[in-house]
Amino acid sequence: MQRVAGKILVNSRPWRPLGTCSRLLQLEPPRSSFSTATPSDSSSNNNDTQQQQQQSQQQSTHFGFQDVRLEDKEHMVRGVFDSVAESYDVMNDLMSAGIHRVWKDTFVACTRVESLAKAIRCNAEELTILDVAGGTGDIAFRMVDAMGCEERAKSSGRDPVSVTVCDINTEMLRVGQRRARERYGAALLDETQALSFQEGNAQSLTQLEDNSFDLYTIAFGLRNVTDVDAALREARRVLKPGGRFMCLEFSHLPHPVLQSLYDVYSFNVIPTLGEAVANDRASYQYLVESIRKFSDQETLVKRMTEAGMEGARYTNLTGGIVAIHEGWKPLE
Amino acid sequence: MQRLLTVATSRRVAHRRLHDGDRLLAVRASALFQRERVVYPTRVGNNGIRLFSSNVHPNSTGTSSGNYQSNQWDPNTTALSNIRTAILKSSLQEVHHHGWTEDALAAGTAAVKQQHGDKKISMSVVGLLSVDDLIAFCMDQWNIQLKQDLFELRHQKQSTSEKDEEKENITSNKDPLERGIQTRLQYLIPYLQSQRWHEGMALGIRGPTNALQTQRQLQEMIEIIIATSNNHPELGTTEKMALGAVYVATELHLLTDTSPQYRDTWAFLSQRMNDWRRLTLLPAGTGTSNSSSSSDTLFVATAVASSLAGGLVSLITTNPSQAFGLPAAVWSSLFHNPQANSWGTNEVSLGAIKDGTHPSDYESQKRGSKS
Numbered sequence: 024m025q026r027v028a029g030k031i032l033v034n035s036r037p038w039r040p041l042g043t044c045s046r047l048l049q050l051e052p053p054r055s056s057f058s059t060a061t062p063s064d065s066s067s068n069n070n071d072t073q074q075q076q077q078q079s080q081q082q083s084t085h086f087g088f089q090d091v092r093l094e095d096k097e098h099m100v101r102g103v104f105d106s107v108a109e110s111y112d113v114m115n116d117l118m119s120a121g122i123h124r125v126w127k128d129t130f131v132a133c134t135r136v137e138s139l140a141k142a143i144r145c146n147a148e149e150l151t152i153l154d155v156a157g158g159t160g161d162i163a164f165r166m167v168d169a170m171g172c173e174e175r176a177k178s179s180g181r182d183p184v185s186v187t188v189c190d191i192n193t194e195m196l197r198v199g200q201r202r203a204r205e206r207y208g209a210a211l212l213d214e215t216q217a218l219s220f221q222e223g224n225a226q227s228l229t230q231l232e233d234n235s236f237d238l239y240t241i242a243f244g245l246r247n248v249t250d251v252d253a254a255l256r257e258a259r260r261v262l263k264p265g266g267r268f269m270c271l272e273f274s275h276l277p278h279p280v281l282q283s284l285y286d287v288y289s290f291n292v293i294p295t296l297g298e299a300v301a302n303d304r305a306s307y308q309y310l311v312e313s314i315r316k317f318s319d320q321e322t323l324v325k326r327m328t329e330a331g332m333e334g335a336r337y338t339n340l341t342g343g344i345v346a347i348h349e350g351w352k353p354l355e
Numbered sequence: 356m357q358r359l360l361t362v363a364t365s366r367r368v369a370h371r372r373l374h375d376g377d378r379l380l381a382v383r384a385s386a387l388f389q390r391e392r393v394v395y396p397t398r399v400g401n402n403g404i405r406l407f408s409s410n411v412h413p414n415s416t417g418t419s420s421g422n423y424q425s426n427q428w429d430p431n432t433t434a435l436s437n438i439r440t441a442i443l444k445s446s447l448q449e450v451h452h453h454g455w456t457e458d459a460l461a462a463g464t465a466a467v468k469q470q471h472g473d474k475k476i477s478m479s480v481v482g483l484l485s486v487d488d489l490i491a492f493c494m495d496q497w498n499i500q501l502k503q504d505l506f507e508l509r510h511q512k513q514s515t516s517e518k519d520e521e522k523e524n525i526t527s528n529k530d531p532l533e534r535g536i537q538t539r540l541q542y543l544i545p546y547l548q549s550q551r552w553h554e555g556m557a558l559g560i561r562g563p564t565n566a567l568q569t570q571r572q573l574q575e576m577i578e579i580i581i582a583t584s585n586n587h588p589e590l591g592t593t594e595k596m597a598l599g600a601v602y603v604a605t606e607l608h609l610l611t612d613t614s615p616q617y618r619d620t621w622a623f624l625s626q627r628m629n630d631w632r633r634l635t636l637l638p639a640g641t642g643t644s645n646s647s648s649s650s651d652t653l654f655v656a657t658a659v660a661s662s663l664a665g666g667l668v669s670l671i672t673t674n675p676s677q678a679f680g681l682p683a684a685v686w687s688s689l690f691h692n693p694q695a696n697s698w699g700t701n702e703v704s705l706g707a708i709k710d711g712t713h714p715s716d717y718e719s720q721k722r723g724s725k726s
Contacts, residue, residue, distance in 0.1 A: 135457055139478050142461035146469065150478060237477040264433065265480035333435055334483060351480060354434040 037088060114301060118293050126345050127242065130271040131165040133338070133347055134238060140170035140184045153236045153261065155225050155254075156244025157188045158195025160202055162271075166240075168209070172217040176210035184216040187236075189223040195198045196220050225254040234263045242271040246317035255330035262352040267330055270323070273314040274339070274346035281342060289314070319347050438476070439483050441467045443492040446484075453547035455486050455558050487565055490558045494572040497542045498579060504538055505583035533628045535580030536602050537621060540609055544617070553610060573599055594635045601627045 025259075114122050136152065143150040154163045163186045167173065175182050190196050200220050203212055211218040223230060225241065225248050239258045248254045258268050276282040289311045297307025318326060320337045323346075327335040332350030339346050446463025453459035464481040529537075546552035559569040577599050581590060589596070605624045612620045629691075 135461070135482060138457040138461040139481065141458055142465045143478060145462070146465040148465060148468070148478065157637075234475060237479045263477035263479075264475055265438070266477040267479035267482045333433060349482065351435060351483065352477075354438065354476065354480075 032325055108257075114297065114307070115297050117300060118307075122341065126271060126340055127165060129340060130240075130242060130347055131169055131268070131348075134240065134267075134269060136166050136167065136184075136238070137169040137171075139237075140172075143183055144175070145211060148183065150238075150240045151236045152184075152186045153189060153231070154186060155189045155223075155228075155239065155241040155258075156191070156247070156272055157240070157242065158190030158192055158199045158220075160188060160199035162240055162242045163188045163199070164203070164206060167211065167218055170210055170217075172215065176207070176215045176217065180215070182211075182215035184217055186218050188220045189225075189228070189231075190219070190220075191224055193222055193223070196222060226250050226257060227253070228257050228261055231261045233260055234266075235325065236261050237263055237266050239266065239268045240270075243273070245270050245272050246313050249320070252326055252330060255327055255332070259331045259352050264352055264354045266352045268327070268350045268352070270348040271345060272323075272348070273317065274323075274337075275319040275345055276343040277339075278342070285344065286315075320348070323348050373584065435480065435483060438467065438480060441470075442481060442484060443489060444496075445470075446489055447493055447496075450489070450546065450551055450555075454551055455554045457481075457486060457492060460484055460486065460489060475544070486558060487561075489556055490565070491568055493555070494559070494569070497539065498572060498575050500542065501535070501539050501576060502579045502583065505535055505579065508534070508538075509583055509585065530628060530632075531584035532580055533624060535584060536598075536605065536628075537624060539576060539580070539602070540605060540620070540624075543606070543609065547609065556606075573602065577602070590635075594631075597631055597634065601631050 025095055119126075127248070132151075136150075139150055142148075152163075152166060154166070155190060157163050166186055170184050172182055172184060172186075175184070188196070188199055190199070203218055203220075218247045220281070221230065225244065239262055241254075241258075245251060245254065255268075276285055290308075293311050294304045294308045298304035301307070319341065320339065324335045327348060327350045331353070333353045335348065336348035337346045442460065442464050443461075445466045446460045449459040449462040449466070453462055460481050462476065464478055468478065537688055543552050546555060558565065562567045574595075577595050580598075581595070601624070604627055605620060608623045609617060609620045614620070
């Protein structure tokens, strides 16, 4: 259902079908399988057993309800999105009854890019936005529209406002670029350079300089990153002091009854829809499972804080089915 | 079923925890979406009410939006908190041009960046703040300023000689409570002149959280006025409520006052204060209560209704078209675009409310006033 941000691998390995709804009700993911080890994990312990455990933790991560080898996850996720790319938008609409559009509109409204762009253009400043895992341009196009970049493109010169779309998946980027040209022509991409597309790994944005972006957005992509903590640290690195990190991601309903109802829907309806519409049940089964395996609201706030962000907080949408997390890079 | 349950929950919560960044969307979709937000902690008193402004450092932001929950980030101890305060102060200057909007906050942030001469600070830091924070900060600042101004006035009066005092009484024979209210109302004048204060009023009562916060700040203001009056009158809750009603009524009157130096408003205030003293049995100028036990509902209703009715009658008789435009403008501000609606000095109708964010919105008013 969503986009991916991981490392590009040329070859995709086959992967087997995933678990069922009953597994969800029985299993809660072990915390250790959620994240890769941090440097501190291996620096101060000489006990062989603990080292073995740590190595085991380092080498495994989750892929839906499966524990897989760390190096396998990225191309497995890539396989999912290669598989669903053609039916991506249709499935999003079907699975969410169109509500994903409102979530994205709300997310972009929360970025306040419209008022920021006005102030930027009046004060000869620059506003640089990085939309990670934004291959098809859903979020970027909304921001470009909100900031009036198309109107600005009628004037000559480079737009002081720019959105860089970054995605691991070249196919998604290709779709996004094609849509951008269909939507805006060449003006934004070539003349004002208000919109650009880059291939990149959320965990290692090596092509981007430190302190170079005002706003970092990632919508429905963070949970697919293999090392979420590394991606958060990288987000902090590329943000300017006072820059804002914003994440739109599926989350957890706080009420257990609602969560159970939601589980019944998502584990039965979504894979069935995937099978009927996209002829790909397994991919949509993974997407549902990956939502359950991802951090809940409070945990993600904690991880953001640990990554060095200040003022981390979240806003639930639709009762917590999705949440907007935000945090700021501290001033130096 | 899940959707129905979500709808039921969201309707209870949507207006309670509205995020500033999605006003329009959230209003449109509030029936569907529950928005629950973790926000920064702020200093609160033991009773859960924000500390009285005298205990708040002048540099504190006094943010007031949302429900405060535990959070690891303390906005009062970081560099970001300092810049928040600077942005809020700067944004208040931008309100005259942009209204009580996110545009004002963004422009204020840009101004702070230019003042600091630091291009490396991101404009996105403005996301820390909402327009609700802006109005709350403004009223907090006014309470702090009011306390300083009234203490200075009191100190000046005490230091004058008897002869000077006699002279002062001749030139300025005002009840200290009345003087306090007038001093506070004078802070509004720049925003009245830029036709932005009605937006601020609408924002201050938008949603229960803002309304409660505004009520607390007005309560603080009354306490400051009483505490800094000469005789420290022992007023009961009902008398304070009635005094607050006098303030609100006079503020309503002030909105439409076009008399030189706002003389009509100050005369209106004197009349309301006379009514208030008559109801509370206070001799003029003494500030000493003879009815500390008067707490019956009838008294409160009479005092409050008297003052507010006076304000509304004054509004209607001064400028009927404007008076009838008030509910429309406030309604529109509250439920559609809380920051930008305005009703003009000379023309308002339900179907012709302008967003008030462009100079052209006021051209007809200027033409009208010239003619």
